[in-house]
Amino acid sequence: MKKSAILYIACLGLLLSCNKPQILAPTDFDVNISKTTLSLADTAKFTFSGNVQNIVFYSGEAGNDYYAENNFSATGGIPQMTFTTSITGSPLAAGNANLTILVSSDFNGNYVQSDIQKATWTDITSQVTLNAAAQTVKLGSYTTVGNPLYIAFRFQSVSPATQAQRVVTVSAFTFQTVYPSMTYTNASNVYFAGFTPFDFAGSAGSWSIPVTSTSNNTFTHAAVVSGSPADDDWAISAPMSFNSISGSVGTPIKDITKTMPVNYTYKFKKAGTYTMVFVGQNASNDKSKEVVKQFQVTVTP
Helix, strand or coil: CHHHHHHHHHHHHHHHHHHCCCCCCCCCCEEEECCCEEECCCCEEEEEECCCCEEEEECCCCCCCHHHCCCCECCCCEEEEEEEEEEECCCCCCCCCCEEEEEECCCCCCCCHHHHHHCCCEECHHHCCCCCCCEEEECHHHCCCCCCEEEEEEEECCCCCCCCECEEEEEEEEEEEECCCCEEEEECCHHHHCCEEEEEECCCCCEECCCCCCCCCEEEECCECCCCCCCEEEEECCCECCCECCCCCCEEEECCCCCCCCEEEECCCCCEEEEEEEEEEEECCCCEEEEEEEEEEEEEC
8 A cells, every 4th residue: 555655656757747738849930030230319229030939138337237126225326305395484583594414324223312413413504595496405415435425414503593483394305425326315205215304403393304205205303482592403314325226126027918019219318338138938837938139330420
């Protein structure tokens, strides 16, 4: 009986392995290009032959480069932030002086008052127009290699305390790193920038910052009523790493649900030399086989 059971199990395993779908390399998949030297006015034209389950395309441009799929760092970028400020309410003699904008590259990331005050914070308020839209500040001169950058919006009461203090709103915030060939968005809004409020003095007002919504790109410091103790409140970002980027991502052209395309076209926006890649892949739940077709393309002005 034991021998029969063992023989049965062995036969069953062999039968299951024989019935398991076999993944074949897409060896008949091929791509042809009409020409490899183009002008910016031209369109790159490709034709496909054979058959394959999936096709992914890489133009060779930054962010869509097959050979940078696993590259999560870059150098030579200039960090910058863009934001809008609105300052409303009781018109103080000091104008917009409730708000100060600060940056630090030596803050240790420990969000407690002693460590925040120990860090070197550079006042960059003079580089922007407060109470205005879409202000952009280039931050390259405030960075230190190997250290992230922190952004702070500081609300302080302005004398005399017998006057009401204004409402300050910061919105449309983005933090980006500008490279020669691309602009990488490190944080597209307040939520992704990870701003956190800290109340260092006074209790009449504080920063209200969204912590659950990726669509709410606004944070506000409420008005402080006249006669209140002086307020000193900070909103500090998460560390902004201006030398880190996401790996490149290809553009899907075909998946298993779609019929095999006959052709494909692509138009470049900048002159240069690019390695254009098409990856043809057959896959199952646990394995895949692929072939890579690539073209060196020169694009002239």
